[in-house]
Amino acid sequence: EAQVTQNPRYLITVTGKKLTVTCSQNMNHEYMSWYRQDPGLGLRQIYYSMNVEVTDKGDVPEGYKVSRKEKRNFPLILESPSPNQTSLYFCASSLGRLASYNEQFFGPGTRLTVL
Amino acid sequence: KQEVTQIPAALSVPEGENLVLNCSFTDSAIYNLQWFRQDPGKGLTSLLLIQSSQREQTSGRLNASLDKSSGRSTLYIAASQPGDSATYLCAVIVRTSYDKVIFGPGTSLSVIP
Numbered sequence: 702e703a704q705v706t707q708n709p710r711y712l713i714t715v716t717g718k719k720l721t722v723t724c725s726q727n728m729n730h731e732y733m734s735w736y737r738q739d740p741g742l743g744l745r746q747i748y749y750s751m752n753v754e755v756t757d758k759g760d761v762p763e764g765y766k767v768s769r770k771e772k773r774n775f776p777l778i779l780e781s782p783s784p785n786q787t788s789l790y791f792c793a794s795s796l797g798r799l800a801s802y803n804e805q806f807f808g809p810g811t812r813l814t815v816l
Numbered sequence: 817k818q819e820v821t822q823i824p825a826a827l828s829v830p831e832g833e834n835l836v837l838n839c840s841f842t843d844s845a846i847y848n849l850q851w852f853r854q855d856p857g858k859g860l861t862s863l864l865l866i867q868s869s870q871r872e873q874t875s876g877r878l879n880a881s882l883d884k885s886s887g888r889s890t891l892y893i894a895a896s897q898p899g900d901s902a903t904y905l906c907a908v909i910v911r912t913s914y915d916k917v918i919f920g921p922g923t924s925l926s927v928i929p
Binding site: 744800 | 920
């Protein structure tokens with residue numbers, strides 16, 4: 702089944718403890734992206750990647766890192782999480798660049814709480 | 817700066833009604849516009865993708881239109897069903913140096929049996 706998977710689905714952690722949220726897609730998609738969703742602010746783009754070893758910042762990249770060493774995986778890294786990073790996180794992928802009429806497919810989400 | 821709004825914020829209708837959800841954007845320089853639905857506790861499901869040169873797209877009971885010059889898109893749902901209850905989001909792909917995506921805040925739809 703074609704899908705985007707995220708792990709973990711739920712995570713409660715403490716301030717400053719490094720964590721990684723994994724994202725994997727099995728559709729051979731080139732484009733991948735991370736979003737956070739907050740009440741009243743909607744979905745905002747954190748980072749995106751157009752291909753292996755090519756990543757760039759979205760609207761709200763502060764406090765996050767990403768890597769794209771393999772085409773299928775796009776982990777989101779929080780080196781020193783803070784309470785303002787408590788949010789619902791979504792990973793998405795697309796066959797190619799969004800500007801080229803490619804639709805995005807989303808993972809199920811990861812609910813992160815930073816105490 | 818591109819801003820995306822959706823009206824109404826919430827909508828409750830009896831089963832069987834036809835309904836229209838609205839999405840407005842302030843900058844007409846977009847590549848595409850995509851409609852999604854989001855069910856509670858779940859991710860987003862793509863419904864329709866409209867290229868900037870297109871006027872509308874249809875899938876089953878759903879029809880999305882795009883008027884780029886006026887900065888508006890509508891999602892028409894025919895013969896609504898309780899299973900249509902969800903939050904509907906629109907997203908525009910803006911013409912910047914990268915594939916920037918701006919989401920609207922969503923319309924929460926409840927279809928009453």
